[in-house]
Amino acid sequence: MAEFTPDVDPAAVGLDARRLSRIDAHLRRYLDEGKLAGCQVMVSRHGKVAHLSSLGLADLETGRPVETDTLWRIYSMTKPVTSVAAMMLWEEGAFELTDPVSRWLPEFAAPRVYVGGPAAKPVTVPATExxxxxHLLTHTAGLTYGFHKVHVTDELHRLKGFEVGVPPGLDLAGCVRAWAEIPLSFQPGAEWNYSVATDVLGRLVEVVSGQSLDTFFAERIFKPLGMTDTAFWCPEDKHGRLAALYAAAPSARRPVRMDTVGEAFKRPPTWLSGGGGLVSSTRDYTRFTWMLLNGGExxxxxxxxxxxxxxxTVNHLPGGADLATFGRPLFAETRFDGVGFGLGFAVVLDPVAYRTLSSVGEYQWGGMASTAFWVDPVEQLSVVFMTQLMPSSAxxxxxxxxQLVYQALVD
Structure with missing residues (x-):
């Protein structure tokens, strides 16, 4: 793999090098205060890397530093990859967006919707459509996550063993069958709710393509894009490059290591999570963002x-609504005000309501271990941020x- 380094003078692409240095100064404060072990940030414009910094340690306990080729668990940054995979099949005429998923996943032939009662005795009605x-691409299917812990259907997921992980031994097909047995949180299309919808979408990709999700990703996305370090697990010869996973501990002097969760990525998984299963590098995910920014090529x-x-990457929520008005006020990998949702991406509709410097049409997502990316077609800008700290809301x-990236734009 060629060395991944800045390959353009920031001034040549409208960025101020002195102002870009504020990114590193700010992130170093997180390291000095013991809030992060280490992190990496890439800023590129017009397909050129203008800023790349590798800060702190990939492993606090061994003192291993963050390097340009460090590997990271990207969790929900897997979702845009799965959405791209689905839309590649859509372009081939494999399905229409309005097709019922039960055509390929018969377990969803007669979904029921929760309307009341406790988890021990939920009251349900048939889905009206x-x-x-x-619905899967936009998180409006009525599905949920067990870790939300605010709705009875979330509890029903946990009772079946679905919280952060899944019951032992289940593959993706088994997970989807189990989710289909749980009542939906609302009628399909009625609301937005961050959920296992993208994992179900990954299963749809498998059934429609006739390939396992890891094979489809490897052959149709990763190989063509030169994403040589992205996969559903980290093989043994790359274990020394995988950053350790930590949990935020505000009362402690440094984050707490989470090997019980983190070490799972060092072996093949029982299920292939299109919603959160990938390991990747900053270089690889940068190439994915460049493909997006370059119109799919x-x-x-x-x-x-x-x-x-x-x-x-336009808003698909009914009536042009943002997540604050159409979504449930639950955890998600983005703010809700001024942000809509497309087919696999959050999309900025109103930077003023968003309360953050950005452009209308910027699209993005993040991961549970505080990783994040965004693509700004207006500014021809892409940013990838990697670290390994849970939760991402810490x-x-x-x-x-x-703030720090946009204040460095000076053209």
Whole structure:
């Protein structure tokens, strides 16, 4: 792998080098205060890396530093990859966005919707319309996550063994069958709720393509884009590059190591999570963002057409609503005010309501271990941030990083 380093003078792409240095100074305070072990940030414009910094330690206990080739668990930053995979199949005519998913996943043939009662005896009614492909892509299917812990259907997921992980031994097909037995949180299309929808979408990719999700990703996305270090697990010869996983501990002097969770990524998983299963590098995910920014193509490899990508990155919520008005006030990897949702991405609708420097049409997502990325077509800008701290809501890293990147734009 070629060395991944800045390859352009920041001034040549409208960025002020002195102002970019504020990014590192700010992040070092997090390291000095014991809030983060280490992190990496990449800022590129017009397809050129203008700023790349590797700060702190990938492993506090051994003193191993963050390097340019450090590997990171990207969790929900897997979701845009799965959404791209689905839309590649859509471009081939494999399905329509309005198709009921039960055509390929018959377990969803007759979903029921929770309307009342405790978890021990939920009251349900039939869904008034089928779960469709676009419901999965937009998180409007009525599905949920067990870790939300605010709704009875969240509890029903936990009772079946679905919280952060899944019951031992289940593969993706088994997970989807189990989720289909749990009542939906609301009627399909009625609300937005961050959920296992993208994992169900990953299973749809498998059934429609006839390939396992890891094979489809490897052959159709990672190989064409030159993403040589991205996979559903970290093989033994790369264990020395995988950053340790930590939990935020505000009352302690440094974050707490989470090997019980983190070490799981060092072996093949029983299930392939299209919603949160990938390990990647900053270099690899940067190439993924460049493909997006370049209208679906990179270095001669075209995954999507520009029109498809434009369609994916506009707001698909009914009536042009933002997440604050159409979504449930639960955890998600973005703020809700001024942000809509497309087909696999959060999309900025109103930077003023968002309360953060950004552009209308910027799209993005993040991961449970505080990783994040965004793509700004207006500024021809992409940013990738990697660290390994759970939960991602522990510190306002994402909004602060936006401030620090946009204040460095001077053209």
């Amino acid at each position: 089928p779960i469709r492909v676009w 990179l270095d001669g490899a075209r995954l999507l057409s520009p029109r498809t990508l434009d369609y994916m 510190y306002p890293l994402r909004s602060q990083l936006r």
